[in-house]
Amino acid sequence: xxxxxxxxxxxxxxxxxxxxxxxxxxxxxxxxxxxxxxxxxxxxxxxxxxxxxxxxxxxxxxxxxxxxxxxxxxxxxxxxxxxxxxxxxxxxxxxxxxxxxxxxxxxxxxxxxxxxxxxxxxxxxxxxxxxxxxxxxxxxxxxxxxxxxxxxxxxxxxxxxxxxxxxxxxxxxxxxxxxxxxxxxxxxxxxxxxxxxxxxxxxxxxxxxxxxxxxxxxxxxxxxxxxxxxxxxxxxxxxxxxxxxxxxxxxxxxxxxxxxxxxxxxxxxxxxxxxxxxxxxxxxxxxxxxxxxxxxxxxxxxxxxxxxxxxxxxxx
Amino acid sequence: xxxxxxxxxxxxxxxxxxxxxxxxxxxxxxxxxxxxxxxxxxxxxxxxxxxxxxxxxxxxxxxxxxxxxxxxxxxxxxxxxxxxxxxxxxxxxxxxxxxxxxxxxxxxxxxxxxxxxxxxxxxxxxxxxxxxxxxxxxxxxxxxxxxxxxxxxxxxxxxxxxxxxxxxxxxxxxxxxxxxxxxxxxxxxxxxxxxxxxxxxxxxxxxxxxxxxxxxxxxxxxxxxxxxxxxxxxxxxxxxxxxxxxxxxxxxxxxxxxxxxxxxxxxxxxxxxxxxxxxxxxxxxxxxxxxxxxxxxxxxxxxxxxxxxxxxxxxxxxxxxxxxxxxxxxxxxxxxxxxxxxxxxxxxxxxxxxxxxxxxxxxxxxxxxxxxxxxxxxxxxxxxxxxxxxxxxxxxxxxxxxxxxxxxxxxxxxxxxxxxxxxxxxxxxxxxxxxxxxxxxxxxxxxxxxxxxxxxxxxxxxxxxxxxxxxxxxxxxxxxxxxxxxxxxxxxxxxxxxxxxxxxxxxxxxxxxxxxxxxxxxxxxxxxxxxxxxxxxx
Numbered sequence: 001x002x003x004x005x006x007x008x009x010x011x012x013x014x015x016x017x018x019x020x021x022x023x024x025x026x027x028x029x030x031x032x033x034x035x036x037x038x039x040x041x042x043x044x045x046x047x048x049x050x051x052x053x054x055x056x057x058x059x060x061x062x063x064x065x066x067x068x069x070x071x072x073x074x075x076x077x078x079x080x081x082x083x084x085x086x087x088x089x090x091x092x093x094x095x096x097x098x099x100x101x102x103x104x105x106x107x108x109x110x111x112x113x114x115x116x117x118x119x120x121x122x123x124x125x126x127x128x129x130x131x132x133x134x135x136x137x138x139x140x141x142x143x144x145x146x147x148x149x150x151x152x153x154x155x156x157x158x159x160x161x162x163x164x165x166x167x168x169x170x171x172x173x174x175x176x177x178x179x180x181x182x183x184x185x186x187x188x189x190x191x192x193x194x195x196x197x198x199x200x201x202x203x204x205x206x207x208x209x210x211x212x213x214x215x216x217x218x219x220x221x222x223x224x225x226x227x228x229x230x231x232x233x234x235x236x237x238x239x240x241x242x243x244x245x246x247x248x249x250x251x252x253x254x255x256x257x258x259x260x261x262x263x264x265x266x267x268x269x270x271x272x273x274x275x276x277x278x279x280x281x282x283x284x285x286x287x288x289x290x291x292x293x294x295x296x297x298x299x300x301x302x303x304x305x306x307x308x309x310x311x312x313x314x315x316x
Numbered sequence: 317x318x319x320x321x322x323x324x325x326x327x328x329x330x331x332x333x334x335x336x337x338x339x340x341x342x343x344x345x346x347x348x349x350x351x352x353x354x355x356x357x358x359x360x361x362x363x364x365x366x367x368x369x370x371x372x373x374x375x376x377x378x379x380x381x382x383x384x385x386x387x388x389x390x391x392x393x394x395x396x397x398x399x400x401x402x403x404x405x406x407x408x409x410x411x412x413x414x415x416x417x418x419x420x421x422x423x424x425x426x427x428x429x430x431x432x433x434x435x436x437x438x439x440x441x442x443x444x445x446x447x448x449x450x451x452x453x454x455x456x457x458x459x460x461x462x463x464x465x466x467x468x469x470x471x472x473x474x475x476x477x478x479x480x481x482x483x484x485x486x487x488x489x490x491x492x493x494x495x496x497x498x499x500x501x502x503x504x505x506x507x508x509x510x511x512x513x514x515x516x517x518x519x520x521x522x523x524x525x526x527x528x529x530x531x532x533x534x535x536x537x538x539x540x541x542x543x544x545x546x547x548x549x550x551x552x553x554x555x556x557x558x559x560x561x562x563x564x565x566x567x568x569x570x571x572x573x574x575x576x577x578x579x580x581x582x583x584x585x586x587x588x589x590x591x592x593x594x595x596x597x598x599x600x601x602x603x604x605x606x607x608x609x610x611x612x613x614x615x616x617x618x619x620x621x622x623x624x625x626x627x628x629x630x631x632x633x634x635x636x637x638x639x640x641x642x643x644x645x646x647x648x649x650x651x652x653x654x655x656x657x658x659x660x661x662x663x664x665x666x667x668x669x670x671x672x673x674x675x676x677x678x679x680x681x682x683x684x685x686x687x688x689x690x691x692x693x694x695x696x697x698x699x700x701x702x703x704x705x706x707x708x709x710x711x712x713x714x715x716x717x718x719x720x721x722x723x724x725x726x727x728x729x730x731x732x733x734x735x736x737x738x739x740x741x742x743x744x745x746x747x748x749x750x751x752x753x754x755x756x757x758x759x760x761x762x763x764x765x766x767x768x769x770x771x772x773x774x775x776x777x778x779x780x781x782x783x784x785x786x787x788x789x790x791x792x793x794x795x796x797x798x799x800x801x802x803x804x805x806x807x808x809x810x811x812x813x814x815x816x817x818x819x820x821x822x823x824x825x826x827x828x829x830x831x832x833x834x835x836x837x838x839x840x841x842x843x844x845x846x847x848x849x850x851x852x853x854x
Binding site for chain 2: 088267
């Protein structure tokens, strides 16, 4: 190769296949100018990540399109992949009209479609979803798709910023319900992660009840790190709506939400009364699993992970 | 919901005097309907009250009732670790029709169990207090209690149907001052606390009848489910004038002294049987207020039902779940709680009526307490008409002594072979011989009650107890004694005659036939029921 280059008399730079190296070798004005050290850089308006403007996705045409997506292809995909069993929606009866904050554990990208097709009316079609700004709003294309299909709003998880929280508060104030995954990301190993204070903070700010929700089985279908889904069964269990006590701060309320989700998980793996007994005694198995090495955590997960198997044949 | 004027200001029940402008009146006719023109100027129609508003926060009201009971300690203070707790609940005969999920029993039992869980109670049993009724199926239990409760208790055998014929499962608590035996489910009798969860749809339900009958067996029940008692119950919808209830209350005294502690939870529901909207809402509207849409709905529904086979009609009606709302919940001491329950019940049901009538008419609907998810056989037609509807009074019967009862029902010669096996023999064999309740009781009751095959079916299948058709017949004993004639409009002639009544093809024919008994210009009163009403006759 280098022999050929020498024979053709091409500059050495052209032999590289790296575009960065190609453009990096160009000189101004063929490349963007660099800012002198003694001068403040020009402010650039970011239009992705936490700065993405999602207001268009809450206008009527987008809402109609989203309703069609949720009730059409999304419901079909969820039914085909996840065969969800939905429990506890009766706990949401008798609630006065108004928004709710749904706080669920998080195992998979399938969690959001599963929740969007499981949350009952009247909340389902006036719903926003808290989505990681760095992941779902990284480019304009993914941001537009997330906003349209899920009603997502960007939530910063890598830096402290008021903008996402303020946007969520404003929208809840306008009557939008919020779906949020307080763990801040999908489970890396099948066990849950400690709940962050976002849902609790928003509930305290807005006075809106938080509905704890437990999702089971989505990790088997499309866990973190896998790109091809494998059909299995799932369950969605809604808990009783929680409101913060008078002397409860965001951290304590977040811990209570986590305990309620853990009690719902216990309800799924044992039975309701056993789960209530353990919840009242403070003995509900935690979502985060044992504090031990990786293999022991994976081992301990076993009995939770394989409780239900999908049947290939109908009952006769 | 809050802005709906019908819910905010429901109108009370009232008596309409029929004139020439009055439109034809709706008669239920089993799983179909009839519109009948009643004679002007001598007929009146008693309309039920519109549904009272439901409690705005049912869960909060239930919790409040459990924490602040009447003449008893708060429920959490009665719950201790290591105790034996039994929760008994009303069976599928209540409410009618079944209510939309979540059933009130589920709401209450979940809260009771949550308190028991907080107290660390391990030994909990749940028993469907069905006395001699058929066992509830898994689906029916799931509907009444919810999946959470069912899945937590049924697989371990801690949620089950009461079995009044289990030789090891019943105990005798003693005798009343009238020498009536008191028997009770052994598990309940040996419990430290029995929480009874009741659902009152009519004023007959609840009080000591819940435990004294619901958890009892034939040897206890026969003391009040008999002809003499029923004839002295005037009516059995009015607890203070009902010998049926006096006997139950005497048995309650024995339970109080020798049985377990009872924590009674009673509830009442409103009259929202058919909903404010939807296909059946027309059935709870007054005829002259039917809109064009209501009329179209009714005509379409009637045409459809006319051409449908009876099985399909039954399936459609049995799938209807009523949107009842909770109007009151009270807990604590059995007697004190029941008095409050009765007040709420009467508030919804009582309609003042001035004077008796020569002819009483009503249309019988597709359902009674004993044919939920089943067939309304001719004996149940008799029981619903002469037992329940005739007794929907306080004071004195709506119809004068010697008057005529005209009811509308197809009365098919049809039985559910699994649910009602002894009914078939009762109807085919015994009623062919006599319809006199005294004679039936004297000659055949014991034989049917102790028949091994019926007992086997009651215990292991889904059959009503062998003696149950007798009770249905006794239920109408007071009316049989009181009335001069009973006519069934549109009934299967052979079935109707087997019951000892007269069939008529049309209402006009029935009125003509009644004139033999009450003269040519009798007064007529139509009980526009359901939704439920109770006449307060003065």
